[in-house]
Amino acid sequence: MSRYLAGFRMQLRAGIRTPSYWMTILTTPAQTILFLSVITAFDRPDLTAHAVIAPAVVSMWGASVWTGGAIVRNDRWGAMLELHAATPTSYAVPVIGRMSATLLLSLAAIPLAMATAWLTFGLDVGVRHPWVLAAALVVTTAAMVSTALIFTSMTVLSRAAITFQNSASYPILLLGGAFVPLDLLPGWVHPIGRLIFLSWGTDLVRDSITAATVEDLWLRLGMVLLLGAAGLAAGTRLLRMVMHRVTVTGEISVA
Amino acid sequence: MTIRIAANAARVGYRETRSQYTWRSWLFGWVLRLVAQTLFFAAMGILVGSDDLIEFALIGNVAAGVTLMVLGIGPDTAWERSQGTLPLLIAAPRSLLPVFAGRNVFHLVQGVGEGLVIFVLVAPWVGVEGNYLWLPPALMAIALGSYGLGLFIAAFAxxxxxxxxxxxxxxxxxTVAIGGVNVSRTVFPHWVQQVGSFLPLVHGLTGLRELLSNGFTGAAVGQLGLELAVGAAWFTVALAGFALFSQGGRKDGTIDLVE
Structure with missing residues (x-):
C-alpha cells in the first residue's frame, strides 16, 4: 500500500507540473466542439450527453494508456527499471499508483467538456442521477487504470511497443461505445464489445445523465468492476512475466 | 550541398521509421488504430441516422490521418534535443532546416501511403462511390500542405x-474540429471558418471532396492550390523559427539546456 501511495503522490505532483501529462486533457475542448458540431448540424440536441461524455472518455482513456507507457519509458531512460526489478515487490504496484493519480486528474475532462458545451454552443447538460454518475465514473476510472496495465507491460518488453500502446486507443473507444453506443453498431461486434469494460461504463454514464430510470444498476456496475478486475489480473501477470523475462535475458535497459 | 544534406537526412529518417516497425506491428498496431479511429468517427452517421455523414466522415478522417502523420514531425524533432545530437548540428556551418526537413520527409510518404491503405480497408464496408483515382494526388497535396505547419511545430517544439x-x-x-473533417464547416460562425482557412487540410479536403464528386474541375484545382499555399506560408514561418532558434542558441549557449 505504501508503494502504491508513494507512486500516487509522486505522479500527482508530476501530473500537475509536466505539460506532456496535460496533453490528453487539453484536447478535450476541441474534441467537444467536434462532437457538438455534428449533433448541431443534424439538429439533435437530444444527443448532447453523448457529445459531452465522448471527448471526456477519449481524454481519460488516452491519459491512462499514454501515462502507462510514459512511466516505463521514463523509468528506462532514468535507469530505474533495473532498480524496480531488484526490489521484492511487484513493479505493477507503483505503476498503478501513478496511473491512478493521472486518471484522477483527468476526471477534470468532464467539467471541461460540459463548460465547453455551454460556452460554445450554449448547451447545458443536466444530470438526472448524480449519484449514479459518480458511482459509474469511479468504477469506470478504476477499470481504465487496470486495463491500461496490459498495454503498459508491452512497453517494458520493447521500446518499439509504443506502436501497440497507440493501437490501444481507438479500437477500445469504438467497441467501448465512447460516442456511438455499442448497441447501435453491427450485431456481430456486440459479443466482443461486451467483453470490454468501457461498453458497460459509457452506457451507464449516459443513462445516469439522460434516462428517467437507470435499470440493472448493480449488474452494470458489477460488470465494469468484474471486467476491470480481469484487466488488472491480466495486466499484473503480464507485467510480472515481462519484467522477469527482460531481467533474465539482460535486456531490461536495452529492450 | 544543401540537397545532399537533406537527402542523407531523408535516408536516416526512412531507416529510423523502418526500425520502429515490423510489418506485423505496423499492420496490427498502427494501421489497426487508424482504421478504428476512422470507423469511430464514421460511426457518428449511425447515431444521427445519416448514411451521407458516414461517407463524409470516412473521407474526412482518411485525409486527417495524413495530417496526423505529417504534423507528427513536430514532437519527433523535439526528441533530437533530448538525444543530445543538437549541439553538433548547431556547431555545423549549415542551416538546421535541410537536416530536419530531410529527416522528416518520409512522414509524407508514410502519411499518404497509410491514408490509401485505410481507405482500401474501410471503404468497402461503407460502400462509397466516386472518382477515387484522384485520392492519391489529393492526399499528397494535403501532406505537402501539412508539412509546413509540422515543421513550424518542430521549430517551436x-x-x-x-x-x-x-x-x-x-x-x-x-484542425479536425473546425476543418470540415466530420461535418461541413458552415456549421461554424464565419470567423471560425476564416481561422480554419489558415490551417492545412481544410482546403485540401475541400478540393478532395470536389475531385471525388465532380472530377477534375477548376474549383478542385483552386482548393488544392490554396492547400499548397498554406503549406508554403507555414514553411516560411518555420524557416524563420529554426533560424531564430539556432542563432539564439549559439549566442547564449542554451542549446543543450532544458527549457
Missing part, C-alpha cells in the same frame, strides 16, 4: 521540448 506532444495534439484536434 525544439525550443520547448516538454510541450512538443501537447502542442501537436492541440493543433491536430483543432
Amino acid at each position: 525544439i525550443r520547448k521540448p516538454r510541450w512538443g506532444n501537447t502542442i501537436y495534439n492541440l493543433v491536430y484536434w483543432t
Whole structure:
C-alpha cells in the first residue's frame, strides 16, 4: 500500500507540473466542439450527453494508456527499471499508483467538456442521477487504470511497443461505445464489445445523465468492476512475466 | 550541398521509421488504430441516422490521418534535443532546416501511403462511390500542405521540448474540429471558418471532396492550390523559427539546456 501511495503522490505532483501529462486533457475542448458540431448540424440536441461524455472518455482513456507507457519509458531512460526489478515487490504496484493519480486528474475532462458545451454552443447538460454518475465514473476510472496495465507491460518488453500502446486507443473507444453506443453498431461486434469494460461504463454514464430510470444498476456496475478486475489480473501477470523475462535475458535497459 | 544534406537526412529518417516497425506491428498496431479511429468517427452517421455523414466522415478522417502523420514531425524533432545530437548540428556551418526537413520527409510518404491503405480497408464496408483515382494526388497535396505547419511545430517544439506532444495534439484536434473533417464547416460562425482557412487540410479536403464528386474541375484545382499555399506560408514561418532558434542558441549557449 505504501508503494502504491508513494507512486500516487509522486505522479500527482508530476501530473500537475509536466505539460506532456496535460496533453490528453487539453484536447478535450476541441474534441467537444467536434462532437457538438455534428449533433448541431443534424439538429439533435437530444444527443448532447453523448457529445459531452465522448471527448471526456477519449481524454481519460488516452491519459491512462499514454501515462502507462510514459512511466516505463521514463523509468528506462532514468535507469530505474533495473532498480524496480531488484526490489521484492511487484513493479505493477507503483505503476498503478501513478496511473491512478493521472486518471484522477483527468476526471477534470468532464467539467471541461460540459463548460465547453455551454460556452460554445450554449448547451447545458443536466444530470438526472448524480449519484449514479459518480458511482459509474469511479468504477469506470478504476477499470481504465487496470486495463491500461496490459498495454503498459508491452512497453517494458520493447521500446518499439509504443506502436501497440497507440493501437490501444481507438479500437477500445469504438467497441467501448465512447460516442456511438455499442448497441447501435453491427450485431456481430456486440459479443466482443461486451467483453470490454468501457461498453458497460459509457452506457451507464449516459443513462445516469439522460434516462428517467437507470435499470440493472448493480449488474452494470458489477460488470465494469468484474471486467476491470480481469484487466488488472491480466495486466499484473503480464507485467510480472515481462519484467522477469527482460531481467533474465539482460535486456531490461536495452529492450 | 544543401540537397545532399537533406537527402542523407531523408535516408536516416526512412531507416529510423523502418526500425520502429515490423510489418506485423505496423499492420496490427498502427494501421489497426487508424482504421478504428476512422470507423469511430464514421460511426457518428449511425447515431444521427445519416448514411451521407458516414461517407463524409470516412473521407474526412482518411485525409486527417495524413495530417496526423505529417504534423507528427513536430514532437519527433523535439526528441533530437533530448538525444543530445543538437549541439553538433548547431556547431555545423549549415542551416538546421535541410537536416530536419530531410529527416522528416518520409512522414509524407508514410502519411499518404497509410491514408490509401485505410481507405482500401474501410471503404468497402461503407460502400462509397466516386472518382477515387484522384485520392492519391489529393492526399499528397494535403501532406505537402501539412508539412509546413509540422515543421513550424518542430521549430517551436525544439525550443520547448516538454510541450512538443501537447502542442501537436492541440493543433491536430483543432484542425479536425473546425476543418470540415466530420461535418461541413458552415456549421461554424464565419470567423471560425476564416481561422480554419489558415490551417492545412481544410482546403485540401475541400478540393478532395470536389475531385471525388465532380472530377477534375477548376474549383478542385483552386482548393488544392490554396492547400499548397498554406503549406508554403507555414514553411516560411518555420524557416524563420529554426533560424531564430539556432542563432539564439549559439549566442547564449542554451542549446543543450532544458527549457
